[in-house]
Amino acid sequence: MADAGYNQFCPVAKACELLQPRWTLLVLCEMWSGSTRFNDIHRGVPGMSPTLLSRRLKEMEAHGLIRHDATGYHSTAMARKLEPIVRDLGRWAHGNIDCEVSLRDLDSRLLMWNVRRKIDPGQFPGRRCVVQFTFPEQPAADRDYWLIARPGCETDLCVSDPGFAVDLFVESSLKTLTGVWMGWAPLRPALDRGDIYVCGDAALKGSIERWLVLSSFAGPVPDRTDGQAV
Numbered sequence: 001m002a003d004a005g006y007n008q009f010c011p012v013a014k015a016c017e018l019l020q021p022r023w024t025l026l027v028l029c030e031m032w033s034g035s036t037r038f039n040d041i042h043r044g045v046p047g048m049s050p051t052l053l054s055r056r057l058k059e060m061e062a063h064g065l066i067r068h069d070a071t072g073y074h075s076t077a078m079a080r081k082l083e084p085i086v087r088d089l090g091r092w093a094h095g096n097i098d099c100e101v102s103l104r105d106l107d108s109r110l111l112m113w114n115v116r117r118k119i120d121p122g123q124f125p126g127r128r129c130v131v132q133f134t135f136p137e138q139p140a141a142d143r144d145y146w147l148i149a150r151p152g153c154e155t156d157l158c159v160s161d162p163g164f165a166v167d168l169f170v171e172s173s174l175k176t177l178t179g180v181w182m183g184w185a186p187l188r189p190a191l192d193r194g195d196i197y198v199c200g201d202a203a204l205k206g207s208i209e210r211w212l213v214l215s216s217f218a219g220p221v222p223d224r225t226d227g228q229a230v
Contacts, residue, residue, distance in 0.1 A: 027045060036072030041053065111181065115212070121149045123207050130166045131170060132147075166200065
């Protein structure tokens with residue numbers, strides 16, 4: 001670490017040496033959110049190449065941040081002590097960085113991977129339910145996603161048509177749905193205006209505000225009396 005580090009005994013400098021390599025904190029966040037398999041971790045950091053992810057995981061294991069066994073990758077006790085600190089950092093950024101700055105970096109795959117994680121399956125009927133999300137302005141490869149909820153199972157995300165009948169269709173621009181999911185704009189007005197268009201099963205449509213659980217960083221929608229638009 002000496003050649004690449006700060007060469008200071010300061011604890012903050014030492015922490016930065018350990019955590020600053022690009023993607024390290026995002027990989028940890030994905031693991032804290034429940035991903036343990038390589039492919040699932042990669043879906044949570046889609047801008048990272050598989051080769052780089054593999055190298056970074058090895059480095060993180062060598063530094064004592066994670067461990068790897070037959071069940072997958074897991075954060076260590078040392079890393080888990082960081083989690084509340086990193087969550088606070090996210091809350092600070094969410095509350096202090098203008099949302100328009102964040103909304104310049106849109107990624108439909110990353111959004112839907114995280115939407116999938118927060119879906120409340122308890123709000124669905126006791127059967128398989130398929131919800132198709134469409135972002136019409138996106139390239140074909142990033143336009144359509146299918147969430148599949150089954151009783152007693154984790155919600156699945158498909159990026160190609162799974163071949164099941166769709167119970168509910170949700171259509172929105174990527175910017176609109178991202179802004180709503182992150183808590184920068186309220187869901188109900190977006191639905192009422194048709195900015196988020198929903199059609200299909202009446203029960204699923206009527207309960208969307210219950211099963212479409214927002215980001216853990218989403219709090220009360222800010223009052224945009226300063227003229228800023230989401």
